[in-house]
Amino acid sequence: MTGTPYSVLRIPLVRLLLLSTFALAVAYQFRLPIVLDMSSANEEIYLTRGFYPLEETFGVTYRWTSGAAQVTLPGVGSGVPLRLHTNLHEFRPAPLTPQPASISFNSQEIAHFTPSPSLLGYDFDVPANFDPRGEAVLGFQSDTFIPKNSLPNSTDERSLGLFVDQIQIDYGPGFIMPPLIVWALLIISVLTAYGFGRAVGWSTTVSFMSAVLVLIATIIGIIGFRTWTAHNSPWLAGTIVCVWLIALRLKQPQTTDQRPLLIDSAQPSIVSNLKSKTQNQKLEILLVFLAWRIALIIIPIVGAGVVGIRECCPEVQPRPLTSWSQAAFGDWYRWDAIWYGSIARDGYQYSGTREASNVAFFPGFPIVNGVVSHVLGLPIEVSGPIVSTLLTLVACYLLYRLVQHETHDPDTAHRSVIYLLAFPAAYYLAIGYSEALYVVCGLAAFLWARQGRWWLAGGMAFLAGLTRLHGALLIIPLGYEYLRQRGLRRIRLDAVSVCGGPIGVLAFMLFLNAQFGKPAGYFSPYFEIQTLFFKGIRADAFPTFPGTTLANYLHGFLTSAPSTEGVVVMGAMILLIILTVEVWARLPRVYGLYMLTVTLFSLIGGDLISMPRFVVPMFPGFIAMALLGKRPWVDRAILITSLVLQGILALMFTKGYWIA
Numbered sequence: 001m002t003g004t005p006y007s008v009l010r011i012p013l014v015r016l017l018l019l020s021t022f023a024l025a026v027a028y029q030f031r032l033p034i035v036l037d038m039s040s041a042n043e044e045i046y047l048t049r050g051f052y053p054l055e056e057t058f059g060v061t062y063r064w065t066s067g068a069a070q071v072t073l074p075g076v077g078s079g080v081p082l083r084l085h086t087n088l089h090e091f092r093p094a095p096l097t098p099q100p101a102s103i104s105f106n107s108q109e110i111a112h113f114t115p116s117p118s119l120l121g122y123d124f125d126v127p128a129n130f131d132p133r134g135e136a137v138l139g140f141q142s143d144t145f146i147p148k149n150s151l152p153n154s155t156d157e158r159s160l161g162l163f164v165d166q167i168q169i170d171y172g173p174g175f176i177m178p179p180l181i182v183w184a185l186l187i188i189s190v191l192t193a194y195g196f197g198r199a200v201g202w203s204t205t206v207s208f209m210s211a212v213l214v215l216i217a218t219i220i221g222i223i224g225f226r227t228w229t230a231h232n233s234p235w236l237a238g239t240i241v242c243v244w245l246i247a248l249r250l251k252q253p254q255t256t257d258q259r260p261l262l263i264d265s266a267q268p269s270i271v272s273n274l275k276s277k278t279q280n281q282k283l284e285i286l287l288v289f290l291a292w293r294i295a296l297i298i299i300p301i302v303g304a305g306v307v308g309i310r311e312c313c314p315e316v317q318p319r320p321l322t323s324w325s326q327a328a329f330g331d332w333y334r335w336d337a338i339w340y341g342s343i344a345r346d347g348y349q350y351s352g353t354r355e356a357s358n359v360a361f362f363p364g365f366p367i368v369n370g371v372v373s374h375v376l377g378l379p380i381e382v383s384g385p386i387v388s389t390l391l392t393l394v395a396c397y398l399l400y401r402l403v404q405h406e407t408h409d410p411d412t413a414h415r416s417v418i419y420l421l422a423f424p425a426a427y428y429l430a431i432g433y434s435e436a437l438y439v440v441c442g443l444a445a446f447l448w449a450r451q452g453r454w455w456l457a458g459g460m461a462f463l464a465g466l467t468r469l470h471g472a473l474l475i476i477p478l479g480y481e482y483l484r485q486r487g488l489r490r491i492r493l494d495a496v497s498v499c500g501g502p503i504g505v506l507a508f509m510l511f512l513n514a515q516f517g518k519p520a521g522y523f524s525p526y527f528e529i530q531t532l533f534f535k536g537i538r539a540d541a542f543p544t545f546p547g548t549t550l551a552n553y554l555h556g557f558l559t560s561a562p563s564t565e566g567v568v569v570m571g572a573m574i575l576l577i578i579l580t581v582e583v584w585a586r587l588p589r590v591y592g593l594y595m596l597t598v599t600l601f602s603l604i605g606g607d608l609i610s611m612p613r614f615v616v617p618m619f620p621g622f623i624a625m626a627l628l629g630k631r632p633w634v635d636r637a638i639l640i641t642s643l644v645l646q647g648i649l650a651l652m653f654t655k656g657y658w659i660a
Contacts, residue, residue: 020190027222028178031171048072067144067161073136075230081172082126087165090115093150099143134179182230185237192240199247281414300327308655318656331654333381337432341380344370360529364467365434384432391436392429398443415626424645425612458497465504474501477594572612579621591620612660
């Protein structure tokens with residue numbers, strides 16, 4: 001009946017809206033208890049104040065409070081009575097005696113009692129409330145003692161309150177009102193999933209079913225993992241909305257000036273002019289390269305009066321400038337360059353999981369640096385920047401060739417190289433880091449893969465795997481390119497070449513195991529020391545939801561004064577995401593896959609440390625920027641911003657700051 005109110009129900013989005021609203025409300029009526037067992041680091045997101053790290057005694061896991069502790073459980077819902085069960089005790093060494101404690105629920109006191117010195121279970125009734133947010137905020141208030149002042153031979157200076165073993169919330173009878181904000185975000189996730197399907201060209205039926213799958217996943221999350229689903233609902237909705245917006249961006253047709261410039265080989269004058277222009281641009285790039293390298297030597301001299309920062313260890317402390325040699329080499333030999341230098345000089349050292357060592361760094365660059373240092377008789381801190389500088393010059397040549405191969409446009413190739421050198425973190429290409437070698441390997445692998453020279457491409461991917469962990473990710477774009485060129489029916493022995501990156505990484509891991517007497521299936525010392533370097537953050541967080549990684553960094557901006565490192569890291573991650581979208585829209589799909597693979601790998605890692613220099617090898621991003629830079633004002637904006645930022649970050653690096 002066209003034109004009647006019933007016709008609205010035929011619209012898929014309306015049906016999804018009604019279905020998801022009803023289904024999610026029903027899902028909230030399931031009454032599985034919400035339990036915190038104090039047995040996992042994953043529970044820390046709910047322990048919002050006053051809880052000490054997890055401990056274990058005689059098989060019992062627990063946490064001490066600091067006297068005023070708070071637990072925030074999102075997505076619990078409201079409108080029904082609850083029952084709080086908690087296992088705790090209040091140990092007090094003699095002559096101290098147990099003191100009264102209180103528990104509040106959403107700022108209302110629900111219990112005032114004196115806990116037993118023994119671990120016991122306590123149950124408290126919580127009256128129904130109608131908070132639209134549906135959060136349960138529990139407060140634990142108690143007296144404290146300091147073990148160092150009360151126990152013989154104790155060195156523990158913490159103020160300890162309650163010993164908490166478990167917190168559990170059970171639902172009473174009645175209709176559970178869904179938390180409105182979470183409910184709305186989950187509905188938005190379902191509706192946007194349908195919009196994404198339509199944006200990428202799926203049929204109405206397929207798009208509807210994909211949205212239903214998202215709905216089923218959220219229902220399972222509500223029933224089985226209610227608080228986790230609520231905690232992550234903003235990032236779930238935000239991620240799906242962003243993916244939908246990206247799909248809309250990629251759906252837009254390319255404008256004429258974004259398409260590759262095709263050259264008519266039948267017109268010799270055009271070809272001759274193009275060759276002449278190419279030669280002039282290569283000479284100009286060489287001059288720009290030399291100016292860039294000289295500028296990096298001058299920066300520590302110009303900034304000699306700038307006060308540095310005292311970081312973790314003496315070897316990275318800023319020093320007064322005394323010579324040109326220090327400006328060119330000494331001030332740049334810090335952080336990871338020291339570890340790479342130790343490998344080149346002394347080989348790998350490993351003293352177990354409790355001591356930082358150089359097994360956390362790949363061997364590709366130290367091997368090259370060590371050979372050059374030995375042959376030329378140069379100190380490691382001098383040979384490293386020289387090797388990186390020469391490799392960067394090779395990278396400029398390869399990038400120019402690759403862009404010309406893809407676009408047949410020397411101007412785009414020229415801008416791509418200039419943008420690479422101007423990038424804010426490009427100074428890592430001129431010092432004793434592995435970035436320059438990895439860029440060369442990646443560019444060569446893509447250039448030869450696009451030309452169908454698969455054994456050469458695989459060899460460079462293997463070297464990339466020996467240089468950085470990210471080298472293993474090359475299997476995805478190279479595998480796609482191989483199948484695009486050959487198809488499933490023409491696979492040959494050279495298909496093995498697409499596995500060069502993972503083979504290189506695996507070879508390094510097996511070498512470490514053999515070197516230090518570990519069995520082949522042993523968790524590599526590389527990952528053990530990586531975990532030690534990052535104090536377990538990366539190990540605990542990997543893998544994580546991509547939106548959560550960004551949210552954690554954003555939370556730091558909102559709750560405290562952001563550090564220089566945090567600003568730079570967040571900016572680099574946002575730039576990488578934007579460039580990934582632009583590469584996907586403007587370049588052949590193999591480059592988009594490369595960018596997307598690295599971006600997702602970075603986001604699910606749970607930690608964005610070192611992100612600014614990890615963007616440097618993402619050369620397809622510089623090609624996309626070069627296409628954008630066809631407009632003169634865009635070109636000037638990119639160059640001015642990049643060069644100013646590179647000068648600032650480079651000076652900060654020489655002054656002892658940890659940038660990436």
